[in-house]
Amino acid sequence: MIGTARVASASVSPANPAAPADEYLAPANAKATAGIVDLYEDFAVTPGAWSDVATLTFTFSRPVRDPRLHVFGTGGASGKSATRRDDYWPAIDLVGGSPVKPAFSQAAGFPGFRVTAGSIEPVRVYPARSTTCGVVYTCGTAKVNGTVTEFTVKLRALNVRYGKGGPTPQLWAAFKLSLAEDGSDAPASYGAASHAITDSYLGRSVSADHLDAVSMTPRGLPAGTDDDDAVGDPQARIKGSGRTYRLAVPVRSGSPSNVAGWIDFDRDGRFDADERATAAVARGATAATLSWTVRRRPRTGPSWMRLRLAAGAEAVASPTGWADSGEAEDHRIRLFRGPGGTARLMD
Structure with missing residues (x-):
């Protein structure tokens, strides 16, 4: 974790061959694979600014070539009223890898977000009436280009505050992986x-x-x-x-x-x-x-x-x-x- 952020919950999303297809993922049935769903809270927030939340390292038992990182709803919101709410638009930065740092490329999805070699981040941040994939939350598949035994991403959150803001800062991280x-x-x-x-x-x-x-x-x-x-x-x-x-x-x-x-x-x-x-x-x-x-x-x-x-x-x-x-x-x-x-x- 980074700074004051803490893990509020962490769970494994088990493999489920019956999981429905997802239009933002490639392959579309990538939700059938196992994954993780974490909730991070209490990170330091400055209204309208970015906060560093956590780093995650994905490690493989063998070197793998070009794994795919499936993001199926990463972002956060706190509070529900028009005058007491915070949205947290996410960024996923590719910060390291072994034996060499790989690079992102877009395979599918990510509406409202851009994928560069080093980051997945929102194209534009704005007040939103409701949240969905492409609005506050990001969903899609990024190819991690390279042969790696591990790679590390840093999660950041950009705050959009409504009125006095919501209660506890929150950022969900939901990831699955598949291999070539x-x-x-x-x-x-x-x-x-x-x-x-x-x-x-x-x-x-x-x-x-x-x-x-x-x-x-x-x-x-x-x-x-x-x-x-x-x-x-x-x-x-x-x-x-x-x-x-x-x-x-x-x-x-x-x-x-x-x-x-x-x-x-x-x-x-x-x-x-x-x-x-x-x-x-x-x-x-x-x-x-x-x-x-x-x-x-x-x-x-x-x-x-x-x-x-x-x-x-x-x-x-x-x-x-x-x-x-x-x-x-x-x-x-x-x-x-x-x-x-x-x-x-x-x-």
Whole structure:
């Protein structure tokens, strides 16, 4: 807290998949995620002037890229009569971050407020007959641009006084967060895998999927629609020797990670436990080699391969599910018979 401000109440807003869509947020169902709702009181007030109220630091267990800060009603009013009332128009200043300070950009909403790289603040402050999103209160989604383990905002309040003013100064702070997500795109029979995008990924880059909705469960993309290319060369061969197959996978590892791969050798439309290979990836590594040993010669024809990279080995123990870091990439491949056997990517 700053100065004389105190926390009058603080609560967690739990995840609620049934929460209604909000026109000021992007995705519109961002209210479905968990969040916080705080009430700050007793901060020092000078009529018509700004007051510093509190600082909030959002900390992540892994580095995350471009998280979204959803503001669903931040501001305050004290008193109800025309002659005894105070409105408190809010500002949200982005004051720090780690490992570097990120920057705001507007994703959606914020009527009556402007979003700059360092602040969300009212365009114009005026006496208001009633309060709503865009009038005293601010509502919208800001993208926090950068790869961060934490970022810090400072809350300020601008007073508009009516008559003698209201009783205790009040400012509500209501925030939710969502993360950029990458999803798998093999056919549905293989199951879905989703990852929060962090500082480690497959290939040379990673782009966010599912920008239109927050989900509580892993989601796949339509088969074969992901533009990211984990392997690099779309005609790369997975080299075979006897019953062993090997593939060098390009990676970008900002943190120690684990990569796992599954090849549907028997072409039965699923990834089995004995079709998995895995390797540890050191911080700063640019490649990881996966090696599969098969019990019988693969069936010739088209099939699929899934690659997953995440910070924890447990996150890539299964070909499906949600992981709090990394990336998932699926590739169509073709299996060949012959000396040693080979497989070639088809996309």
